[in-house]
Amino acid sequence: MNTKAIIGVNPKLPYAIEEAINRLRINVSFFGTDIRKIMIVSSEPNEGKSFIAMSLWKQMALAGEKTIFVDCDMRKSVLVEQYQIEREDGKDLWGLSHYLSDNKKLEDCILTTDLPDGDILPNANNIVNPSMLLESRRFSELLDILAERYRYVFMDVPPLGLVSDAERVGYFCDGAILTVRSGETPRSIIRSSISQLERAGCPILGIALNRVGASSGKYYGGYYGRHYGSKYYTDKYYTSK
DSSP states (O other): OOEEEEESOOOOOOHHHHHHHHHHHHHHHTTOTTOOEEEEEESSSSSSHHHHHHHHHHHHHHTTOOEEEEEOOTTTOOHHHHTTEEETTOOOOOOHHHHHTTSSOHHHHOEEOSSTTEEEEOOOSOOSOOHHHHTSHHHHHHHHHHHHHOSEEEEEOOOTTTOSHHHHHHTTSSEEEEEEETTTSOHHHHHHHHHHHHHTTOOEEEEEEESOOHHHHHHHHHHHHHHHOOEEEEOSOOOOO
């Protein structure tokens, strides 16, 4: 039986932000039953991908969809610290890197939460170079196991512009949602990210636009929807990472 997590920081979102995430949840549900392993990624740091991933995970679980959040940023993850995630039994926290290193069983690393349908596989120990772990058969088999147990597997990964980890993870995913910060991320960088995802064989499910006003949202939505044919989401709110 999995251990329960204590999440020390779990603020209630303002109504408008919660509604924006809920719209994203509804759109994701339209992808169909074959889309289960979804990567939330950005081109650069500080575009809000981790916030969107965690919020989407929570909304799906609240809607009664069996969902797990997987922290695949094994280099510089701060989510355990940021959300003050601890084991309820007070023992050391184990996570993805422990499992992939073949040190712990999966049941030792997955944490249940106060959400009956929401589990977490954290990254409790950053490592210098996780490339070999992410390319391993153990990782691909892990995602297949999770996709059988859960309706949705949401993965938070490092930005595409920093390291190649996201491409490695994307190879095993059913699709990706690309997070973009309105007015900040150059179009050339976004096009490069899209090319990276396509090269990895990871379909682009949509673009989540952060910190966007109504007028700019209309412009960006029209441009990317027309040129890339992706489903499109807007969110005028943004938080860390």
